[in-house]
Each structure stands twice: as C-alpha cells, then as structure tokens.
Amino acid sequence: MEVTWIRGVLLVVFGYLLGSVPFGILVTRLFDRSVNLRGVGSGNIGATNVARAAGKGAGALTLALDAGKGVVPMVLTYMLIGEDYLWLSLVGGAVFLGHVFPVYLRFKGGKGVATALGVILSLSSVTTFLLIVLFVLVVYFTRYVSLGSLCAAVALPILMALLGPPSRYCVTLSLLIAFLVIYNHRENIHRLLNGQENRLGK
Numbered sequence: 001m002e003v004t005w006i007r008g009v010l011l012v013v014f015g016y017l018l019g020s021v022p023f024g025i026l027v028t029r030l031f032d033r034s035v036n037l038r039g040v041g042s043g044n045i046g047a048t049n050v051a052r053a054a055g056k057g058a059g060a061l062t063l064a065l066d067a068g069k070g071v072v073p074m075v076l077t078y079m080l081i082g083e084d085y086l087w088l089s090l091v092g093g094a095v096f097l098g099h100v101f102p103v104y105l106r107f108k109g110g111k112g113v114a115t116a117l118g119v120i121l122s123l124s125s126v127t128t129f130l131l132i133v134l135f136v137l138v139v140y141f142t143r144y145v146s147l148g149s150l151c152a153a154v155a156l157p158i159l160m161a162l163l164g165p166p167s168r169y170c171v172t173l174s175l176l177i178a179f180l181v182i183y184n185h186r187e188n189i190h191r192l193l194n195g196q197e198n199r200l201g202k
Contacts, residue, residue: 007080008087015073015091019098019115022105023065024050031058041198042187046110048145063114070095070118078122085123085167092119093173100180111184113149116177120156123173124164131155143199146188153181 024045028037031054037045040053047066051059070092077084077091099115101107121128131152138148160174182189191197 004081004084004087008077008084008090011073011077011080011087011091012094014076015094016098017103018069018073019095020102020104020109021069022102022109023069024062024110025105027058027062027065028054031055044110045105047114066099066110066114067118067121069099070115070120071122074119074122085165085169088123089167089169089173092123093176095119096177096180100184111149112177112181113152116156116181119177120160120174123170124160126163127156127159130159130163139200144192144197145200146185146197147192150182150185150189153178153185 022045024047025037028035028050035053037043037050037053041049043049047059047063050062073091073095074088077088081087096112096116096119098109100109100112102109117128117131120131134155135148135152138151139145142148156178157171157174161171164170164174188197
C-alpha cells in the first residue's frame with residue numbers, strides 16, 4: 001500500500017509537470033521563430049491557433065504532442081500501479097490541469113481539449129471514438145472547431161457514465177474536464193452567439 005501511494009503521488013506530480021509543457025509554443029518556435037503565438041489569433045497555445053500561426057503541419061504536430069502527453073502518464077500508471085481508477089483519475093486530472101494551468105506559463109495555459117482526449121483514450125476507447133465522431137460531424141457541418149469541442153465536452157460525462165469503466169472516479173474526472181473545457185471556451189461561446197466566431201479555414 002505504501003509503495004502504491006508513493007508511486008501514485010510521483011505519477012501525479014509527473015503528470016502535472018508533463019501536462020504543463022507548452023508544446024504549442026515550442027512547436028511554433030520550431031516552425032517559425034519570428035512568431036509570437038500569444039499574439040496571433042486567439043492567443044491560445046492549442047493546435048488550432050498553432051495551425052493559424054505556423055501552418056497546418058505545426059498544428060497537427062501540436063495536436064499529437066498535446067494528446068500524447070495525456071496518454072504517457074496514464075500508460076505509466078497502468079504499468080506501475082495497475083487498473084486502479086482512483087489513481088488513473090488523479091493522474092489524468094493532474095495532466096489535464098497541468099495543460100490548463102501550466103506552472104511554466106504562470107498558470108495561463110490552453111483549453112485542454114487535445115490533452116483531455118489523450119486521457120480519455122486511456123480510460124475508454126469507445127467513449128473516445130464516439131467523441132471524435134461527434135466532434136468531426138459538428139465541425140464538418142458548421143465549420144466551427146469551438147462548437148465541436150463544446151458538444152464533445154457536454155457529451156463526455158454522459159458517455160463516460162454509460163460506456164466507460166464502472167468507476168465514479170472516472171465520471172468525476174469527466175465532469176471536471178467537461179466543466180473546464182466549457183469554461184475555457186466562454187469567449188468562443190460569446191462569439192458564437194453573436195455570429196463573430198471564426199470558421200475553420202478562415
């Protein structure tokens with residue numbers, strides 16, 4: 001039990017620190033050192049704004065890295081602790097919070113969508129697949145990436161409760177993720193309601 005707690009605490013700390021790594025800023029500098037990501041578009045460090053600032057390749061790489069940092073600590077938790085959904089939820093929450101409130105950027109991070117995707121993938125592949133399908137359909141028909149993210153966030157706790165692991169910890173984690181993703185999109189919601197949100201490709 002003591003060993004499990006030590007490993008768990010270390011994994012939570014590792015998850016938060018890895019989640020805090022601002023891959024969006026690093027990738028943008030790699031592709032174009034003259035671009036200040038915070039001063040472009042929405043100023044967000046996520047894949048959508050990176051694509052806007054440094055091109056689709058940079059955006060795709062950022063998406064992969066942000067999702068990947070959600071997966072890695074979860075895989076390590078499975079390896080070192082096992083299928084313990086309390087610790088998996090704590091580590092997943094730490095990674096997600098690290099991305100949203102990164103210590104390296106004075107706790108001003110991204111919206112957490114890609115990192116949340118990596119965490120949820122590690123808990124329920126079926127839930128992840130359905131969320132991706134929902135996101136793609138919404139974006140395809142509306143051309144609003146933010147609306148796709150919001151719809152997926154609303155659906156997340158429901159799908160996790162129905163199709164995810166039989167664990168209240170996982171459902172609680174999904175509620176936390178959904179709340180913060182929606183909260184972090186509050187400016188997008190305002191623009192959507194006023195018809196001012198940028199569509200994909202514009």
